[in-house]
Amino acid sequence: MKKLLTVISIIAILITILGCNRSNFKVNITDSKTGFPIEGKIQVNGKSVKINEGILYLNEGDYTIEKEGYGNLNLGINGNRTNNISTYMEPISYLIILTDNQNAKILIDEAERKGKIEEESIIISPVNEGQHSIVIEAPFYITKKITEEFHKGENLINANLALDSEKVQELLKNIEFPEDNKNFNFSITINGDISKNKFSYDLKGAVKNNLIENISDNNVSYTFKNSEPFINNEQVDDLERATILKFARDTIQEFLQFKEKIKSLNLKDANTDSISFTGEREFEDRKFSETIKLTLYENKVSSVTVNISSQDLQVDLEATISITIN
Structure with missing residues (x-):
């Protein structure tokens, strides 16, 4: 009889435990506009949680x-639902800042907002209705300050920041370029297409005393004579390979x-780890649009991405150069 009572007790405990588990649901609540998790104090049926x-x-x-x-x-x-429930809360009022600067820091009423x-x-969600002061700032850009009256629902602000050329010039003065070292190894990856032929x-190569060694x-x-690539003293006759080798050499030389x-480029974008420029470039006696991005590490240029393109000539070449200082 004792054994029977013990078994019944164990079964009852298991039923109780299983019953509790079935009634305990994990609810994930996010903001409907940002997808960020809801944080802080909430009220659940009037009780603060x-x-x-x-x-x-x-x-x-x-x-x-x-x-x-x-x-x-x-x-x-109810018991028919999965134990993991995902739902969201709708903000009464929220802000959309139209900007091409993804590194901007946003302060609303002096508090930084993610x-x-x-x-x-x-x-940014939520933002209470009413008047707010908004500051939008980013490294090497001119800070923008706005006072805005917020209403229920979506609020739009256009806030493309202008580059602060003085700050960028100061940054450029303090950057160490590979040409400052005179000797470095490089690897260069070139992707693109010419007349719809992809490649x-x-x-790889080396620079000695600011001259391309190989x-x-x-x-x-490969070696070069009068800008033409040679191998074993014979000129490279594969047109595609010769074009790519010349592009690689010209890019490193540039x-x-x-x-x-x-001095001849237009500043496009700048932040603490990269600077971008746009301009024009001549290659094989033709003019191309050019975009150059310098990637920085500890105020040194660690890599460069160069893109030249021309819709008329059906050419799009991109070269990424990685630098190793000797």
């Missing part, structure tokens, strides 16, 4: 969840005189 990382544990039942800045969330939980970064905008090349492809070393070239 602190929510961390958007996670709330609830039993079966009907709930009204409230949080400042959001519309009420009505949630019904936003969801999209291709050409930053979404990819991985080349360029190699799969351990085959980079060895970059401080001078900067």
Whole structure:
């Protein structure tokens, strides 16, 4: 009889435990506009609860969840639902900043706000209705200050920042370019297409005393005479390969005189780890649009990405140069 009672007790305990587990639901709550988890104090059926990382544990039942800045969330939980529930809260008012600067720091009423970064905008949610002061700033850009009256729903602000040329020039003065070292190794990856023929090349080379010593492809070393590539004293007759080798050489040569070239370029973008320029470039007696991006590490140029293109000539070449200082 004792054994029977013990077995019955164990079964009862297991049923109780399993029953509790079935009624304990994990609810993930996010902001409907940003997808960020809801944080801080909320009201669950009138009771104050602190929510961390958007996670709330609830039993079966009907709930009204409230949080400042959001519309009420009505949630019904029953045993037929999965134990993991995902839902969201709708902000009463939110902000979309239209900007092409993805590194912008946003302050609303002097408090920094995290936003969801999209291709050409930053979404901040929620923002209370009423008047707010907004500061939008980014390294090497002129800070923008706005006072705006916010209403219910979506609020749009156009805030493309202008580059601060003085700050960028100061940055350029302090950058160490490979030409300052005179000796370095490089690898250069070239991708693109000419007349719709796609290709990819991985080349290596070395610069000594600011002169290109060699360029190699799969351990085959090339030299240049009058800008034409040679191998074993014979001119390269493969037109595509010859064009790519000349483009690689010209790109490195251009980079060895970059401080001078900067003067003829237009500044496109700048932040703490990269600077971009646009301009024109001649290659094989033809003019191309050119974009150059310098990637920085500890105020040194660690890599360069160069793109030249021409719709008329059906040419699009991109070269990424990685630098190793000897």
